Amino acid sequence: MIFKNMLATVAFLATGALFTACSDWDDHYDAGNAVEGTATSTIWENISSNANLSQFADLVRKTGYDAVLNTSQTFTVWAPLNGTFDYDALNALGNDKLLKEFVQNHIARNNFPASGAINERIYMLNEKVLHFEGAGNYSMAGVAVAQPNVASQNGVVHTLNGKLFFHSNIFESLDASEFAIDSISNYYHSYDVLRLDENKSVQGPVVDGQITYLDSVFEDYNPLENRYAYINTEDSNYTMIVPTNEAWTRAIKAITPYYNYIDKFTAIDAPQSSTSLQHEEEVELPNGGAYWRDSIVHHNLMQSLFFNNNLYDNVKLNNHQTGQKVGADSLVTESYFKMYTEDAEALFTGTTRVDKSNGAMYITDDSLRLHPWTIWNPIINIEGEYSNFLAAVVNGSTMPHTGIITGIQNPAVPGTLSNNGYLEANASSNNTNPELNFYLRNVRSTTYVIYGVFAPSNITNVYDTQPKGNFVRVALGFNNENGSMPKNPTRLGDFETSATKIDTLCFGEVTFPICYAGTDYAPFIRITGRVTPTTSNKYDRTIRLDRIFLVPKEMDDYLKAHPDYKYDDPSRGGGRVTVVRN
Numbered sequence: 001m002i003f004k005n006m007l008a009t010v011a012f013l014a015t016g017a018l019f020t021a022c023s024d025w026d027d028h029y030d031a032g033n034a035v036e037g038t039a040t041s042t043i044w045e046n047i048s049s050n051a052n053l054s055q056f057a058d059l060v061r062k063t064g065y066d067a068v069l070n071t072s073q074t075f076t077v078w079a080p081l082n083g084t085f086d087y088d089a090l091n092a093l094g095n096d097k098l099l100k101e102f103v104q105n106h107i108a109r110n111n112f113p114a115s116g117a118i119n120e121r122i123y124m125l126n127e128k129v130l131h132f133e134g135a136g137n138y139s140m141a142g143v144a145v146a147q148p149n150v151a152s153q154n155g156v157v158h159t160l161n162g163k164l165f166f167h168s169n170i171f172e173s174l175d176a177s178e179f180a181i182d183s184i185s186n187y188y189h190s191y192d193v194l195r196l197d198e199n200k201s202v203q204g205p206v207v208d209g210q211i212t213y214l215d216s217v218f219e220d221y222n223p224l225e226n227r228y229a230y231i232n233t234e235d236s237n238y239t240m241i242v243p244t245n246e247a248w249t250r251a252i253k254a255i256t257p258y259y260n261y262i263d264k265f266t267a268i269d270a271p272q273s274s275t276s277l278q279h280e281e282e283v284e285l286p287n288g289g290a291y292w293r294d295s296i297v298h299h300n301l302m303q304s305l306f307f308n309n310n311l312y313d314n315v316k317l318n319n320h321q322t323g324q325k326v327g328a329d330s331l332v333t334e335s336y337f338k339m340y341t342e343d344a345e346a347l348f349t350g351t352t353r354v355d356k357s358n359g360a361m362y363i364t365d366d367s368l369r370l371h372p373w374t375i376w377n378p379i380i381n382i383e384g385e386y387s388n389f390l391a392a393v394v395n396g397s398t399m400p401h402t403g404i405i406t407g408i409q410n411p412a413v414p415g416t417l418s419n420n421g422y423l424e425a426n427a428s429s430n431n432t433n434p435e436l437n438f439y440l441r442n443v444r445s446t447t448y449v450i451y452g453v454f455a456p457s458n459i460t461n462v463y464d465t466q467p468k469g470n471f472v473r474v475a476l477g478f479n480n481e482n483g484s485m486p487k488n489p490t491r492l493g494d495f496e497t498s499a500t501k502i503d504t505l506c507f508g509e510v511t512f513p514i515c516y517a518g519t520d521y522a523p524f525i526r527i528t529g530r531v532t533p534t535t536s537n538k539y540d541r542t543i544r545l546d547r548i549f550l551v552p553k554e555m556d557d558y559l560k561a562h563p564d565y566k567y568d569d570p571s572r573g574g575g576r577v578t579v580v581r582n
Contacts, residue, residue, distance in 0.1 A: 043077055043152040044069035053079050053159065055087040056106075062091070063099040069107075075155040076112040076122075078140045078164060085163035100126050101166040113156050114138045114148035127234045128357060130164060140164060167357040170240050171222070171232035178354075179363050183248035187298060188224060195221045227299075229306035229334045231358065238334075238359040239307040239317045241347060246366040248301075255297045258377050259515045260445035261289035265483030267521055280485065283521060296518060300376035303335035304368075309359055317360070322353045330568075333375075338568040343374050373555040377446060379569060382438050382525075384423030384545035389438050391524055396434030399424045401460075410462050413455070415502025418547045422455050425543040433529030434543055439522040440550065443478075445515040447553040450476075450507040452527070453546035454497040468540035469499035471530045474507050478523035481513035489526055496539075502546065509553060 039046070044066050048057045056079045060066055069075060090102055104125035112122060117135040124130055130141040138145040143162045150157035174189065176182040197219045204212040222232065230236050243251060267283045285292055307314050313328040320326055331344040339347065346369040351362035373379065382389045385400035402421040409417065425434040452474070458464035475489035492507045516522050525548060531539045551559075559565060 039151045040153055042070045043075055043155050043157055046150055046152050046157055047077065047079060050159075052081050055082045055085075056080055059087075059090055059098060060103055063095050063103050065099065065103050065107075069154075072154055074110055076108045076110065077155070077157045078106045078143075078145075078160050079157055080106070080143075080160045080163040081146055084161050090163075101168075102163065105164050105166050106160075111156055114145060114158060126166075128167060129234060169232060169234060169358040170238060170356050170361055171225075173354070173356055173361060174231075174242070179242070180245050181242055181248075181363070183245045184243055187302075188222070191222050191224050193221050193223075195219060224302070228302055229308070231306070234358055236358045237309040237318070239309055239314070240359070240361050241305045241351065241364065241368070242361045243301075243305075243364050243368050244366060247364045247368045250366070251301050251368045251370075252297060254372065255300055255376050256293065258372070258444040258446050259293045259296050259300075259517070260513065261285060261292040261296075261515050262481075262483050263289045265479045265514060265521075266485040268477070268485055285519070292518070293515075296515075297376075301368075304333060304337070304370060304375040306334040307331055308334055320348070320353070322351070337375055339374055340566040340568065342565060343371060343567070346370070371555070371558070373552050373567070377444055377552045377555075379552070379555070380440065380442055380448070380550040381418075381569075382440065382548040383419050383421065384438075384547055385419070385421035389441070390423070391437040391439050393425065394435035394437070395432040396425050396427050398434075398436070399426070404460065408460055410458050410460055410464075412462065413459055413467075413501060417455065417459075417502060418453065422459070422544050422546045425545065427529065427541040430541075431533075433531055433541055435526060435528040436543065436545065437524050437526050438548060440476075440478075440525055440548075441522045442517040443512050443515070443523055443550070444517055444552075445512055447509055447511040448550035449509050449553055449556040450492070450525070450548070450550050451504055452495075452507055452548050453502060453504045455502050455544040455546055456497070456499045457540045457542065457544070459502070459544060467499045468538065469497040469503065470543050471496050471535065471539045472543065473526075473528045473530050475526045475528075476510060476523060477526070478510075478512055479514050483514065489524075494530060 041049075044060075047053050047060070047069065048066070050057075057066075060069065069077065090098060093101070105128060107125045108122050109125070112120065112132060114132075114134065118133055118138060120132045122130050122132050122140075132138070132140050134145070138148055138158070140158070140160060141164050143160050143164055145158045146161050147159040150159070174181070174185045176185055206212070220232070225232060229238050229240070231238055231240060262285075264282055264284045266280050268280050307317060309315060309317050312330070312332045314331055316326060316328045317331075326341075326344050326348055328341065328344055330338050330340045331347075332338050348362060349369055350365035350367065354361045354363060385402055387400065390398065400421065400423055402419075404417050404420045404422070423436075425436050427434050454470055456467040456469055458467035471494065473494050474492040476492060477485065477489040479485055490510070492510070495505050495507065497503045497505065512523065527543065527545065529539075529541055529543055531541045555567075
């Protein structure tokens with residue numbers, strides 16, 4: 001898990017004695033590819049001397065871009081004529097917004113003359129991609145060119161019968177100007193920073209071992225893009241579910257109970273024998289439980305919102321419209337959570353599509369319709385054959401068995417092994433029983449129904465005509481609400497497994513008071529053989545454990561009421577799934 005304090009930090013150099021100049025990165029390009037027969041005046045001189053472009057010239061001058069257009073660099077400018085756009089509204093904008101959404105939206109690097117048949121995608125200075133087309137009569141992004149090819153010393157100017165529409169991307173649209181989405185906007189943009197773009201800055205001499213810059217260029221950066229989706233990249237194609245303030249508040253309230261982190265709790269070492277659970281230490285979460293809770297809750301909400309429209313069945317989102325069925329077998333978030341049809345359709349119910357330059361936003365109504373187990377409270381699965389789940393073995397030894405596929409598994413044994421494998425635990429003697437202790441990683445503060453799956457003695461032995469099952473005792477070790485660890489694990493009961501099939505047993509319901517997800521700690525489950533000399537003819541001392549899995553109680557109830565519900569089961573390789581100390 002990644003927490004707020006662990007997100008990528010961004011450092012940049014402050015302008016000072018080592019920086020002699022600072023300008024937009026476009027100033028670093030040399031002129032080139034000049035159009036034959038270019039006039040002797042610069043682009044800026046041609047614009048500023050044209051009375052029909054005085055409004056455009058005023059706005060360019062306001063942003064300081066008159067100096068840029070007066071250099072030897074090569075540009076193409078599509079300049080709207082006076083009276084073809086709302087000058088007063090644009091003039092009221094702040095300089096940063098005016099520059100990005102208007103001035104840079106009308107300028108591109110290099111020469112793009114209007115000649116012959118044209119059908120080009122043009123990257124503007126604000127990185128938007130606009131379509132320049134025509135043959136004799138030309139248009140830019142659907143706006144008619146009034147006068148093409150005003151030749152200039154450093155490029156060309158085309159005048160327009162209107163301004164070019166600024167098509168904002170998803171990142172730029174995360175504000176409350178149109179929809180009531182202040183909550184997610186404030187959260188996301190709280191990570192906005194400026195960072196030095198070394199590739200676009202001009203390096204100066206090395207002083208005292210440090211690189212200095214003659215011309216420094218800074219760029220907007222948000223590290224959440226690396227965590228969730230590159231929604232500020234124009235050539236991306238994303239769908240983002242955007243909760244309204246009401247939906248955001250409800251979702252945060254719904255997620256929070258699963259992440260009851262406490263400041264301090266007791267941890268014990270993994271047991272080396274049945275009587276060795278004595279060494280304890282007090283663990284303190286860095287920055288405190290409240291900080292962890294806030295970070296993880298927001299992270300779980302955010303990772304449910306982003307989809308790459310170019311991958312998987314997500315491609316159907318490209319044509320999906322408000323009120324329609326998604327029609328996808330499944331959708332996969334950018335954090336690789338899979339939602340099958342029922343959950344995918346529910347997520348888009350009550351949303352409104354708003355197209356953006358790099359995809360689409362879906363603004364929710366007052367709810368984010370997600371089952372908790374889809375993202376923030378998934379099934380927890382412990383495969384017996386995976387050694388990283390095994391905390392300790394007492395009175396025995398273990399051997400993982402993998403690759404138990406058709407032809408290897410005894411056809412007389414019904415059922416299927418999860419992940420085609422199991423763990424074999426053998427007793428150290430004929431008078432002892434093996435004890436297995438497993439970590440239950442990523443347990444949340446909620447109620448789970450706990451299951452165990454066991455294989456009989458003849459799982460791969462077709463010559464075993466008198467197979468045996470097991471008789472085992474199951475117990476749990478976990479912290480109470482105050483963080484204390486009871487001396488004795490909580491006994492769930494004694495259980496008899498089938499001798500004739502791969503058997504799934506329900507060990508019962510357990511409520512964990514505190515959350516461990518994302519920490520280095522986990523509760524443990526203990527499975528101990530209970531075979532005696534008088535029962536050894538009935539039960540096998542060797543335990544063959546397929547897996548243990550914890551199903552959130554609300555999911556277990558839902559599955560019983562909806563047997564056809566399809567979900568991403570981590571026991572089958574899906575989902576997102578650390579308490580004895582590792």
